[in-house]
Amino acid sequence: MSEALEILFQASFWVAAIRIATPLLLGTLGALLGERAGVLNLGIEGIFVAGAMTGWLAVYLGASLWSGVAVAAATGAVFGLLHAFLTVTLALSQHVAGLGITLLATAGSHFAYRVAFPTLTQPPRIEPFAPVGWAWLESTPLLGPVLAQQTPLTFLAIGAALLLAFVLARTPLGLAIRAVGDDPAAVEAQGLSVAALRYGAVVVGSALMAVGGAFLTMSAFNAFFFGMVCGRGWICVALTVFASWRPLKAVAGALLFGAFDAWQLRLQTLAGGVVPSQLFLMVPYLLSIAALLLAARRADYPRALMKPWRRGER
Amino acid sequence: MTAEAERPAARQAAGGARARPPLLRLRGISKRFGEVVANEAVDLELAAGEILALLGENGAGKTTLTSILFGHYAADAGEVLVADQEGRLVALPPGRPEAALEAGIGMVHQHFTLAHNLTGFENIVLGTEAWWRPRPAPPGARRRIEELARRMGLEVELDRPVGQLGVGARQRIEILKALYREARVLVLDEPTAVLTPQEAEGLFATVRALAADGRGVIFISHKLAEVEAVAERVVVLRQGRKVADRPLAGTSRSELARLMVGREVREPIRRPRPPGEVVLALDGVGAGSGRDRIEDVTLELRAGEILGIAGVSGNGQAALAALVAGLLRPERGRVELLGSTAALSSPAAAVRAGVGRIPEDRERDGVVGELDLAENLALERLAAPETSRLGFLRRKAMRARARRAIEAFGIRAPGPDVPVRLLSGGNMQKVVLARALDGAPRLLLADQPTRGLDVAATAFVHERLLEARERGAAVLLISEDLDELLGLSDRIAVVHRGRLAGPFPSERLDVPTIGLLMAGHEGGLPAAEVAA
Ligand SMILES: Nc1ncnc2c1ncn2[C@@H]1O[C@H](COP(=O)(O)OP(=O)(O)OP(=O)(O)O)[C@@H](O)[C@H]1O
Numbered sequence: 022m023s024e025a026l027e028i029l030f031q032a033s034f035w036v037a038a039i040r041i042a043t044p045l046l047l048g049t050l051g052a053l054l055g056e057r058a059g060v061l062n063l064g065i066e067g068i069f070v071a072g073a074m075t076g077w078l079a080v081y082l083g084a085s086l087w088s089g090v091a092v093a094a095a096t097g098a099v100f101g102l103l104h105a106f107l108t109v110t111l112a113l114s115q116h117v118a119g120l121g122i123t124l125l126a127t128a129g130s131h132f133a134y135r136v137a138f139p140t141l142t143q144p145p146r147i148e149p150f151a152p153v154g155w156a157w158l159e160s161t162p163l164l165g166p167v168l169a170q171q172t173p174l175t176f177l178a179i180g181a182a183l184l185l186a187f188v189l190a191r192t193p194l195g196l197a198i199r200a201v202g203d204d205p206a207a208v209e210a211q212g213l214s215v216a217a218l219r220y221g222a223v224v225v226g227s228a229l230m231a232v233g234g235a236f237l238t239m240s241a242f243n244a245f246f247f248g249m250v251c252g253r254g255w256i257c258v259a260l261t262v263f264a265s266w267r268p269l270k271a272v273a274g275a276l277l278f279g280a281f282d283a284w285q286l287r288l289q290t291l292a293g294g295v296v297p298s299q300l301f302l303m304v305p306y307l308l309s310i311a312a313l314l315l316a317a318r319r320a321d322y323p324r325a326l327m328k329p330w331r332r333g334e335r
Numbered sequence: 336m337t338a339e340a341e342r343p344a345a346r347q348a349a350g351g352a353r354a355r356p357p358l359l360r361l362r363g364i365s366k367r368f369g370e371v372v373a374n375e376a377v378d379l380e381l382a383a384g385e386i387l388a389l390l391g392e393n394g395a396g397k398t399t400l401t402s403i404l405f406g407h408y409a410a411d412a413g414e415v416l417v418a419d420q421e422g423r424l425v426a427l428p429p430g431r432p433e434a435a436l437e438a439g440i441g442m443v444h445q446h447f448t449l450a451h452n453l454t455g456f457e458n459i460v461l462g463t464e465a466w467w468r469p470r471p472a473p474p475g476a477r478r479r480i481e482e483l484a485r486r487m488g489l490e491v492e493l494d495r496p497v498g499q500l501g502v503g504a505r506q507r508i509e510i511l512k513a514l515y516r517e518a519r520v521l522v523l524d525e526p527t528a529v530l531t532p533q534e535a536e537g538l539f540a541t542v543r544a545l546a547a548d549g550r551g552v553i554f555i556s557h558k559l560a561e562v563e564a565v566a567e568r569v570v571v572l573r574q575g576r577k578v579a580d581r582p583l584a585g586t587s588r589s590e591l592a593r594l595m596v597g598r599e600v601r602e603p604i605r606r607p608r609p610p611g612e613v614v615l616a617l618d619g620v621g622a623g624s625g626r627d628r629i630e631d632v633t634l635e636l637r638a639g640e641i642l643g644i645a646g647v648s649g650n651g652q653a654a655l656a657a658l659v660a661g662l663l664r665p666e667r668g669r670v671e672l673l674g675s676t677a678a679l680s681s682p683a684a685a686v687r688a689g690v691g692r693i694p695e696d697r698e699r700d701g702v703v704g705e706l707d708l709a710e711n712l713a714l715e716r717l718a719a720p721e722t723s724r725l726g727f728l729r730r731k732a733m734r735a736r737a738r739r740a741i742e743a744f745g746i747r748a749p750g751p752d753v754p755v756r757l758l759s760g761g762n763m764q765k766v767v768l769a770r771a772l773d774g775a776p777r778l779l780l781a782d783q784p785t786r787g788l789d790v791a792a793t794a795f796v797h798e799r800l801l802e803a804r805e806r807g808a809a810v811l812l813i814s815e816d817l818d819e820l821l822g823l824s825d826r827i828a829v830v831h832r833g834r835l836a837g838p839f840p841s842e843r844l845d846v847p848t849i850g851l852l853m854a855g856h857e858g859g860l861p862a863a864e865v866a867a
């Protein structure tokens with residue numbers, strides 16, 4: 022038992038936890054931005070796949086790593102644009118549109134991959150992002166060495182969380198985004214465009230999700246293969262509620278999940294053979310559900326979430 | 336005063352009228368929603384410094400007209416012209432609130448446009464600052480708002496999320512929002528519906544000051560006394576058409592009512608009637624939480640009697656209403672209906688025991704907007720034989736009943752199958768009333784039964800309440816409209832901070848006295864009358 026707890030004091034454990042948390046953080050930030058503006062984006066799972074695929078493919082075809090990230094973000098933005106068109110302009114059901122986008126983006130990515138590489142059995146590899154390894158960070162006590170082992174995208178994700186927290190809390194834009202998720206009529210009455218705010222939030226949010234996907238193929242691994250996203254998008258949807266739509270709480274939520282996941286991986290090696298590994302795989306999900314139940318009881322959903330807004334109707 | 340002295344003033348007024356340039360002109364505005372004609376070829380002009388009252392019964396198209404002016408809706412035909420800085424009238428692009436705001440039009444919406452998750456301050460400054468700035472408003476904004484609020488008598492907590500504020504506070508924020516932008520044309524759509532008389536008085540002073548400052552004001556209200564207090568000119572809409580446009584001076588209230596409704600409106604009169612047995616009894620009751628709590632309330636309500644409850648909203652009325660509706664159990668003391676405490680133990684029990692309920696917020700608690708008229712009427716008796724048999728709804732019987740209610744209550748609706756959400760406020764209230772009175776209730780709870788209703792609908796509701804009393808029902812009437820309370824109630828109690836003063840026989844009360852009691856001055860009443 023004590024060995025199970027000792028894991029928590031190993032630097033490698035925290036390195037893994039943060040690595041696992043990074044794509045979840047990016048996805049959660051994207052989801053919460055859209056939801057703050059009143060649009061649920063269940064396209065997230067598919068947008069993860071599409072970002073993972075296109076970012077990686079761009080690099081494989083010779084683009085730089087950062088260009089690959091940009092390509093992934095642009096892919097996400099395009100799907101975001103589609104989602105916004107369906108849910109804002111056409112005011113369709115956000116659930117249905119989102120699930121449709123997940124199916125479309127997932128299938129489209131796999132199809133494009135097969136078309137690009139019809140005969141390969143081994144997935145082609147790229148040279149992924151390397152850990153930053155900044156010397157000053159290495160020598161910072163406590164978290165320094167752990168953070169120095171992370172790739173630049175992790176820092177991008179943390180930066181995005183801080184920026185988003187600031188924008189939502191302190192800027193007129195943030196006010197408007199929060200207001201449009203609560204009562205679009207209030208926003209319209211102040212001369213702001215409900216549609217522009219929602220489009221913006223969904224498009225930027227989807228870009229963040231896609232970068233989360235790109236992290237998988239360009240940082241965590243070095244190749245694209247089927248099923249690699251594996252429900253991470255859905256985890257983000259739950260983490261958004263867990264974080265009560267706050268970017269900094271999203272950091273905590275993603276870390277918590279990352280830690281559970283890293284922990285169970287290590288437990289498997291400890292207790293392997295005795296306990297079936299599938300049970301360990303369940304651990305982060307079970308604990309997340311428990312944490313979510315506690316957090317979601319008091320969840321304060323944006324009031325206009327999932328309510329289509331049609332101008333001039335009552 | 337001599338004729339000599341009067342003349343300059345008169346000349347000034349006449350000269351003033353000629354010199355007053357138009358600020359706003361609506362030309363041939365028409366708007367339909369499906370079959371409903373909301374506006375039909377409406378022309379309207381507003382001069383600088385003028386206060387114009389826009390009147391009309393529920394559903395006459397007042398809100399639609401002002402929403403077109405503000406750009407929420409685009410008109411099917413017609414145009415909106417607003418004076419620019421040089422005084423030339425320029426057409427506004429239709430359907431663009433930002434253009435209306437830019438042109439100096441401010442609007443206080445009938446259905447508040449406030450984000451509940453933002454504070455009052457944030458709601459007021461929303462959309463006034465460049466989006467990328469690292470602050471929600473310029474440094475001086477806060478002081479300006481506080482200053483404005485103080486001057487206008489609209490003081491309100493600016494740092495609490497709006498969702499935590501009461502309706503009165505929300506109304507004040509909605510007004511401050513328009514004033515903060517220094518609108519040249521201010522549209523007030525029923526701004527006093529939830530204000531106390533004192534607050535309304537403060538608002539009128541503001542409106543007059545704005546007009547004296549050269550701005551134009553359009554004021555919508557169903558309360559004719561208010562209209563007479565502030566407006567100079569009146570425009571009346573009936574079924575979307577303009578039927579009158581004239582100075583208010585020389586137009587009587589009954590004439591205004593006739594213009595709005597198209598026929599004479601007569602307020603019913605309460606006739607003396609000996610009260611019967613005790614129907615509702617509260618003994619030392621404490622219940623509720625927060626601002627809506629009552630403390631140590633003792634009260635008896637008899638058959639054939641209307642007991643009025645006066646008070647500024649949020650002083651415990653909600654707790655009292657919830658107790659009577661079976662939604663709240665007392666923490667202390669006893670609540671008995673016809674001698675039984677079990678009768679009010681749940682809403683279902685209350686309905687079974689013969690309590691008819693008209694809730695304060697009809698759209699939230701009174702009707703289910705998506706259900707049709709017939710279904711809404713049947714909601715309280717789903718298991719009753721006239722509604723269902725063996726678990727299946729008897730659609731035909733329900734529709735027949737709805738048709739009878741439409742007939743008896745004069746509900747203006749296309750038929751029993753219309754979703755109630757599409758009805759106007761007054762007609763929705765008639766549906767609630769029809770359901771509450773169905774089955775001849777022993778006790779009728781009427782919580783703000785005429786809020787937002789026009790003169791004719793108000794008179795209709797009053798008539799029905801008196802009819803129920805005549806029949807021997809006990810009526811608990813909670814209202815902020817003191818004229819209504821004085822006109823209908825046999826006795827009136829005043830609630831302040833959860834405690835009850837009275838009840839007093841209503842003949843011994845008048846508006847100022849009730850006003851004092853509402854503000855918590857128990858000493859406002861001579862001891863002898865308190866004893867009565
Ligand atoms: N968005 C809408 N969709 C459908 N019908 C509407 C809409 N807005 C208004 N109506 C209808 O248009 C008519 C005019 O409504 P409006 O709200 O302008 O009346 P009003 O004069 O403001 O009434 P009240 O005194 O109750 O506020 C009503 O019959 C109403 O049901």
Ligand SMILES: [Mg+2]
Nearest residue numbers: 397398399445
């Ligand atoms: Mg209206």
